[in-house]
């Protein structure tokens with residue numbers, strides 16, 4: 001089958017054109033009916049293209065299941081995988097399907113996305129962590145080094161290593177080398193490529209996870225490749241593991257996946273196959289223009305290239321003018337009607353994608369220039385700089401999964417030393433959990449959290465009244481409870 005064909009998208013369009021009288025789900029019966037406002041915003045087409053997947057019928061030539069298999073095969077071919085899977089609950093569910101069948105030890109960087117943690121709550125596996133290290137100047141977490149992985153995989157047997165490629169900020173590791181080291185020791189490598197689906201389409205970008213030899217990757221097609229929000233793809237190069245992933249999907253996925261969402265993945269894949277290189281050539285040029293334009297503004301700093309290998313992620317800071325990233329985000333939204341992807345203490349990340357135009361990029365540069373000039377007139381003083389000196393990882397008393405489902409209660413942080421955490425506690429920045437379910441509160445961790453709170457740092461997982469969530473029954477694990 002050719003990459004220009006769209007088996008699923010075409011099957012869905014053809015079914016809509018048949019004008020079959022539907023006595024089946026969904027309840028809207030493929031037209032907007034009473035939902036005038038929705039039709040005004042989305043058009044009738046969205047309803048027409050939204051049958052359930054139960055109605056496939058050989059007689060009328062609409063076998064959605066077969067069409068989906070064909071569409072996934074085309075995606076596998078385009079992305080260099082042996083199997084691909086279309087996903088309707090984002091990269092989150094792809095990571096769940098990949099990791100749920102694990103039963104051994106799984107090594108993950110501590111800064112992994114929450115979907116990697118929740119995957120390990122679903123799995124019958126033990127999580128082990130590579131502590132986060134940070135760039136001291138930009139306060140962003142760095143991916144693990146080859147030495148980190150060598151040291152850990154040399155000491156213990158792991159079933160899988162999960163890496164994030166790239167990080168949210170566009171930082172990449174020596175992925176091919178990390179995969180080589182892991183494979184030498186019999187460890188599978190899964191890559192959270194939520195922010196790297198476009199890597200395959202330009203030589204100006206880092207190599208993709210599969211090109212580096214990973215067993216499987218999960219990409220948020222919706223984040224960087226232009227499909228609808230919540231649509232992602234999993235690409236696997238491991239034919240032994242993939243059947244388990246399919247089983248996990250059967251257990252976890254809705255029995256009514258949206259055919260519109262799945263078909264849009266197919267249609268986007270066909271466009272990428274034909275125009276991906278051109279589209280991303282233009283996108284990269286726009287990213288480079290945005291980076292150069294913003295770097296030229298007095299008082300604005302750009303994340304240096306050794307920390308950012310992806311020009312479509314424009315990370316900058318107005319710290320020397322006294323503005324935090326959070327303030328820059330707010331001012332860009334309030335005064336210039338520009339919304340960025342994320343901000344932290346120093347940085348703002350503006351994402352450039354195939355949806356951008358020279359005009360949108362120039363508007364961003366003008367807004368940053370104007371904001372910096374206004375700030376200079378006000379005589380903004382540089383932000384105080386903080387080091388990141390996080391406490392050591394605390395001892396784990398229970399697995400993530402066991403602790404997650406235990407009875408829990410809240411106690412004051414003041415009384416938490418020696419108790420086992422029932423939740424995640426994550427100061428932002430840098431957005432890396434200092435304690436996760438099943439780990440014991442050490443004096444060092446409690447001191448650190450109190451220090452963060454005194455500074456006014458946002459700490460997710462601290463409840464009202466500076467309470468923390470702990471396991472009700474602490475007895476078998478550590479210090480006696482009252």
Ligand SMILES: Cc1ncc(COP(=O)(O)O)c(C=O)c1O
Nearest residue numbers: 089090091092113115192194220
């Ligand atoms: C690094 C990383 N991994 C995974 C995810 C989850 O992706 P999705 O929103 O497609 O489920 C995200 C989402 O922001 C992410 O940043």
